[in-house]
Amino acid sequence: MSLTVFGILRIRNLFAVVMLGSIFSLMAAAIFVILDAVDVAFTEASVGAGISTVLALGTIALTTDREKKPSHTKILPLIVVILTGAALIYGTLDLAHYGDPNAPAHRHVAPSYLKEGPEKTGIPNVVTSVLASYRGYDTLGEVTVIFTAGVGVILLLGNWRHIGRRREDEDA
Amino acid sequence: MHSYLVLRVVAKLLMPFIMLFGLYVQFHGDFGPGGGFQAGVIFAAGFILYALIFGLKDAGKVLPRGILRFGIALGVLLFAGVGVYDMLVGGKYLDYSVMAQDPVHGQHLGILLVELGVGITVTSVMVMVFFTFARHRQTKGDD
Numbered sequence: 001m002s003l004t005v006f007g008i009l010r011i012r013n014l015f016a017v018v019m020l021g022s023i024f025s026l027m028a029a030a031i032f033v034i035l036d037a038v039d040v041a042f043t044e045a046s047v048g049a050g051i052s053t054v055l056a057l058g059t060i061a062l063t064t065d066r067e068k069k070p071s072h073t074k075i076l077p078l079i080v081v082i083l084t085g086a087a088l089i090y091g092t093l094d095l096a097h098y099g100d101p102n103a104p105a106h107r108h109v110a111p112s113y114l115k116e117g118p119e120k121t122g123i124p125n126v127v128t129s130v131l132a133s134y135r136g137y138d139t140l141g142e143v144t145v146i147f148t149a150g151v152g153v154i155l156l157l158g159n160w161r162h163i164g165r166r167r168e169d170e171d172a
Numbered sequence: 173m174h175s176y177l178v179l180r181v182v183a184k185l186l187m188p189f190i191m192l193f194g195l196y197v198q199f200h201g202d203f204g205p206g207g208g209f210q211a212g213v214i215f216a217a218g219f220i221l222y223a224l225i226f227g228l229k230d231a232g233k234v235l236p237r238g239i240l241r242f243g244i245a246l247g248v249l250l251f252a253g254v255g256v257y258d259m260l261v262g263g264k265y266l267d268y269s270v271m272a273q274d275p276v277h278g279q280h281l282g283i284l285l286v287e288l289g290v291g292i293t294v295t296s297v298m299v300m301v302f303f304t305f306a307r308h309r310q311t312k313g314d315d
Contacts, residue, residue: 038205042197046213051298054220058305128201133283136266140251142209143293147248150297154241157304 001027012067018056025049039127176225183225190218198291202280208287212294219299228306240300247293254285 004024008017025048032041113130131139198211223231255266263270268282 042205042210046210051213143290146297150244153301153304157308
């Protein structure tokens with residue numbers, strides 16, 4: 001995975017970068033499977049490695065497949081990245097160990113979801129019951145985000161030009 | 173695009189299976205991995221494959237733009253509508269337990285409808301974005 005990241009950093013051909021990003025997503029999906037998060041792996045493989053790649057390729061077809069050389073110095077971004085990375089690594093020191101049963105995430109609402117979820121919703125897949133029932137509001141928000149993205153693309157790239165052309169015809 | 177015989181035959185063979193797998197992921201999400209988001213993306217991938225091989229014109233006949241625009245809004249409305257319906261029959265917003273006599277049955281129905289809404293919106297948006305990109309490029313090429 002780190003190799004693909006360095007590849008993405010070095011290569012200026014955006015087609016290769018998109019392909020490396022897809023490979024990265026696929027490997028991330030494999031890691032999720034190893035961590036027993038099958039639902040997340042499924043999403044990562046279909047959305048990250050599949051649709052995102054297709055849409056990125058569509059964008060490249062619309063624009064250009066060469067990345068421009070940056071016109072400013074690289075020192076300031078480098079400092080920002082190093083500071084942020086250091087802060088993130090410092091943050092991981094407070095994280096619970098992997099698989100620790102006493103971690104806060106496993107002690108708050110998770111036990112009740114796991115115990116009651118299948119009984120209350122009649123749905124064996126806990127992920128689905130949490131996603132759609134316990135966290136219904138969040139999922140509604142996510143769908144609204146996708147809806148907004150679709151509307152945005154239609155507004156920006158939808159063929160308003162044809163409407164303008166038609167108007168010109170009517171004027172003439 | 174019309175000379176790739178192998179691609180056309182293979183795509184035609186694959187299409188029903190992609191759609192069937194999408195339906196399986198959509199409605200089997202209660203029991204195994206999957207759900208509206210994943211199923212929507214699989215459906216969209218199927219339609220995009222069709223558009224890539226048979227051209228935008230034929231794909232537009234299968235899924236006209238009006239239906240796609242309708243679907244984008246329909247999915248969100250279905251999701252939000254389930255919540256409003258729950259309020260109308262006396263529950264809280266998005267509290268599916270009141271949708272049927274039995275709370276467990278109500279939860280099941282609610283989750284099924286909500287996932288369907290997610291699937292419809294995700295499919296429509298993904299296919300719409302791809303079609304819009306592709307059509308934009310075509311019109312750009314004409315000028």
